[in-house]
Amino acid sequence: MKKQLLPIIAFALVSVASGTGLALSQSSAVAAESPTTNQFDPMQFARGAKAWANNCTRCHNMRDPKELRDDQWRAAMMHMRVRAGLTAAETEDILIFLQGSN
Amino acid sequence: MKTAPQSKLSSTLCLLILVSASPVFAQSHADRIDELEAKTLAMAEELAVLRAELEKERQAPDSEDMQSIRAESVAARQAAQNAEIAANEWKNSNSVTHLAGYASADYVSPENGNAAFVANFNPMFHFQFKDRILWEAEIEVQIEENGDTNMALEYSSIDLFLNNNMVLLAGKFLSPIGNFRQNMHPSWINKLPSAPPGFGHDGAAPLAEVGVQLRGGIRVGEQSKMTYAGFIGNGPKLEGEDGEIHGIDTDGFTGDPDDEKVFGGRVSLLPFPKFEFAVSGAFGDAAVVENDGVDFEGDPTRDYKVFGVDASYQWNNLDLRSEFIRQDIADEQTSIAPEGGIWETWYVQGAYKFADAKWEGVARYTDYTSPHADKSQEQWALGVNYLLAPSAMLKFAYESNTGLVGESTDDDRWLVQIAYGY
Numbered sequence: 001m002k003k004q005l006l007p008i009i010a011f012a013l014v015s016v017a018s019g020t021g022l023a024l025s026q027s028s029a030v031a032a033e034s035p036t037t038n039q040f041d042p043m044q045f046a047r048g049a050k051a052w053a054n055n056c057t058r059c060h061n062m063r064d065p066k067e068l069r070d071d072q073w074r075a076a077m078m079h080m081r082v083r084a085g086l087t088a089a090e091t092e093d094i095l096i097f098l099q100g101s102n
Numbered sequence: 103m104k105t106a107p108q109s110k111l112s113s114t115l116c117l118l119i120l121v122s123a124s125p126v127f128a129q130s131h132a133d134r135i136d137e138l139e140a141k142t143l144a145m146a147e148e149l150a151v152l153r154a155e156l157e158k159e160r161q162a163p164d165s166e167d168m169q170s171i172r173a174e175s176v177a178a179r180q181a182a183q184n185a186e187i188a189a190n191e192w193k194n195s196n197s198v199t200h201l202a203g204y205a206s207a208d209y210v211s212p213e214n215g216n217a218a219f220v221a222n223f224n225p226m227f228h229f230q231f232k233d234r235i236l237w238e239a240e241i242e243v244q245i246e247e248n249g250d251t252n253m254a255l256e257y258s259s260i261d262l263f264l265n266n267n268m269v270l271l272a273g274k275f276l277s278p279i280g281n282f283r284q285n286m287h288p289s290w291i292n293k294l295p296s297a298p299p300g301f302g303h304d305g306a307a308p309l310a311e312v313g314v315q316l317r318g319g320i321r322v323g324e325q326s327k328m329t330y331a332g333f334i335g336n337g338p339k340l341e342g343e344d345g346e347i348h349g350i351d352t353d354g355f356t357g358d359p360d361d362e363k364v365f366g367g368r369v370s371l372l373p374f375p376k377f378e379f380a381v382s383g384a385f386g387d388a389a390v391v392e393n394d395g396v397d398f399e400g401d402p403t404r405d406y407k408v409f410g411v412d413a414s415y416q417w418n419n420l421d422l423r424s425e426f427i428r429q430d431i432a433d434e435q436t437s438i439a440p441e442g443g444i445w446e447t448w449y450v451q452g453a454y455k456f457a458d459a460k461w462e463g464v465a466r467y468t469d470y471t472s473p474h475a476d477k478s479q480e481q482w483a484l485g486v487n488y489l490l491a492p493s494a495m496l497k498f499a500y501e502s503n504t505g506l507v508g509e510s511t512d513d514d515r516w517l518v519q520i521a522y523g524y
Contacts, residue, residue, distance in 0.1 A: 054375035057416050060291045060523075061492040071192055075200035075228040078236045078261075081269065083285060085319035085329025085370070088233075088266040 040100065048097025051090045058084065065101035073098045200228040203240065204523040206289035212513040221245050222289065224256065236261040254353070257310060271315040274354045277308040278315065278331035278368045279382045280410040280427045282449075290523030293421075293453045293464045293487060295497050299479040299511075300427070300447025300470035304341070304349030307427045307447065308384065308408060311335035311364070312354045329370045329380075337364035337386050338406065340431065342393035342439040347473070350388070350406075350429055350445060360403045362387035368410070376416040384408040388431065390439050404442065405432035419455035424448070443473030455489075462487040464499075479511040480504040493523040 056062055068076060073095055081091040164172065203225040211217035223243040230236045239258035246252050259273035276284040282301050286292055300306040313335030321327045336358040339351040366384025373379075387403040407430040414423035426448040433442045449468035455461065464485040472478045485499035497519045505511025 057421075058376060058378060058414060059285045061489065063492045067493070069192075071195075071198050072200050075198045075230045075236070076202065078230050078233065078263070079202070079226075079228050079238055081263070082236070082238070082261055082271070082317065085317065085327075085331075087319050087321060087327075088263065090319070090321075 041096070044093055044096050045100055048093035048095070048100075051086075052094045052097055055084055055086060055090070055094070056080075065098045068098075068102065070099045070102065073102070196232050198228070198230040200230070202226040202228060202524060204288045204290045204521065206295075206519050206521040208295055209518040210295075211516040212510065213515065214513050215510070218247075224288070234263055236263070257354075259315075267320050268316060268318040271317065272313075274310055274312045275315055275333070277311050277352065277354075277366075278317065278333060279308050279366060279384060279408055280368070280425050281378075281380065281412040281414065281423070282425055283307050283309060286423075288523060289519065289521035290493050290495060292521075293451070293462065293495075293497075294466055294483050294485045295499050295517040295519035295521075296483070296501065298425075298447065298449040298451075298466060298468040298470075299481050300445070300468065300472075303353070304351065304477075305447065306429055306445040306470060306472075307410075308338065308350075308352040308429065310352065310354030311337075311366075312356055313363070325374050327372050329372075330367065331369075331382075332367035333365070333384075335364050335366075337362065338388050339392060340388050340390040340401075340439070342390040342398065342401075344394070345439055346441060347390065347431055347439045347443055350431065351392075352429075359391040359399065360387060360389035360401075362389075362403050364388075364406065366408060370412075377414070379413045380411070382408075382410040382412070390437060393438055398438065401438055402434055402436050404434040404437065406430070407432075419459060421453040422451070424450040441473075444471070445473070446471045460489055462489065462495075476506045476509045477511065478505060490520075491522075494521065496520050 053062075065073075077091050077095045077098070080086065081088070086094070203223075205223045206221070208220040208222075209217065210220060221244075224240055225243070226238065226240045228236060228238050237258075237260050240256040242252075242254045242256050244252045244254075255274060257274050257276050259271040259275045262270045262272075264270055278284055282298065287297060287301070289295075303309070311333055313333055315331060315333035315335075317329070317331035319327055319329045336355050337360070339355060339359070341348040341351055364384055364386030366382070366386075368380055368382035370378050370380030385405075385407050388406040389403045390398055390401040392398055393401075408428065409430075410425065410427040412423070412425035414421075416422075426446075428444060428446040430444050431442040434440060447468065447470040449466055451464065451466040453462055453464040456463070464483075464487065466481075466483045466485075468479070468481045468483070470477075470479045470481075481504070482502040483499055484502075485497055487498075488496040490496060497517070499517045499519075501515045501517065503512055503514055
């Protein structure tokens with residue numbers, strides 16, 4: 001076996017052990033269902049507003065929630081989760097805030 | 103003694119009392135009560151009959167008309183439910199497709215040379231399945247000076263969301279070394295029309311990588327958090343020219359001629375919101391695989407190291423950020439280009455919004471050092487931006503550049519740019 005394969009295999013094993021199983025068994029912290037179907041939670045909305053203010057301006061101007069529709073914010077927020085290093089919980093809080101404000 | 107009128111009034115009242123108490127009036131009152139009782143009984147009987155008929159009708163099978171009305175009512179209710187479900191389908195689908203991106207139109211006027219208009223277009227695609235998978239890609243489309251259109255795949259990765267704190271990326275991704283390249287370079291985000299020297303092609307900052315990356319964020323208490331990214335990739339290609347390393351090509355490649363992988367990552371700490379401090383780095387091997395513009399094989403591998411530090415802070419309308427990145431190629435005596443080199447750049451930038459955050463002033467200082475004197479550059483850039491919208495900016499900037507005399511790196515420039523992120 002080539003020596004270069006070892007770190008890749010280790011990397012993959014760590015990834016799988018640390019999360020893939022959870023995700024595929026639907027027990028991930030990220031809800032399997034669309035966030036738009038979630039019941040409105042005022043506390044989550046408030047957490048989302050705070051996380052939005054604290055995270056988005058780290059790089060760019062505050063975007064108006066009305067710029068996108070609910071479904072577009074879903075994809076945009078998943079993209080931003082990767083970019084900004086957001087947790088799944090923060091991502092969903094911000095999404096609820098944006099979807100409730102557009 | 104009563105007066106005469108008082109006496110008449112008393113007499114009249116007595117007479118009325120006597121008349122009203124007479125048997126004739128008493129008989130008339132009893133008749134009216136009997137009449138009312140009779141009417142009440144009749145109405146009660148009528149009500150009982152109606153109730154009986156209603157109950158009978160309820161228990162009896164529907165008439166054809168009634169059945170038809172009931173069927174229409176059910177159908178209408180079902181149609182309304184279907185319409186509601188259809189109207190909400192776009193909200194509740196498992197998959198989402200989203201087109202995003204940014205575009206800019208520039209006018210660049212150098213001190214020595216011709217002023218010209220420039221245009222760029224960077225569409226981004228997001229395809230999401232539930233909250234588990236995201237495929238994201240960005241294409242950079244540029245118009246060349248000769249009119250040709252240049253297209254490049256900036257990144258294309260499948261992102262698997264593993265848990266609350268972890269995302270696994272596979273494919274081509276923007277280098278997580280530093281912050282400018284991965285987060286700040288889009289024209290609608292960058293506060294100046296140009297990238298800091300050293301953050302472009304063949305510069306000091308790695309651009310992209312093809313491989314796998316694990317990244318995410320972890321909350322630490324109420325206020326603090328950390329983010330992390332670690333990757334394994336094919337690594338850069340070294341370009342040789344006239345016996346020297348001309349540059350480090352870090353565009354991200356699907357081939358790996360030197361057969362040596364590069365490992366790297368970035369860790370950032372946010373002790374409180376809006377303040378971030380990060381350290382990043384990478385190491386591995388690289389080799390000259392292109393010499394004097396043609397493919398070259400058999401060159402020995404050599405050490406390749408990257409180190410970066412970046413920080414940013416936002417307070418009200420003030421935005422401060424700074425970044426340092428260094429790429430180091432070791433010497434290799436048996437190589438076609440024996441001498442290695444250090445490509446190093448750093449910048450510090452401050453921006454402040456004013457006039458209801460519609461206007462923004464920006465100042466940036468950059469010092470880029472390359473092993474090649476004609477590429478090294480020191481730059482002061484000053485700009486004023488007008489925010490047309492949160493994601494649209496009109497930028498005016500002036501660059502004071504100091505480089506090798508006679509080179510474009512020594513030309514001061516005026517720049518105007520309109521940028522829009524969508």
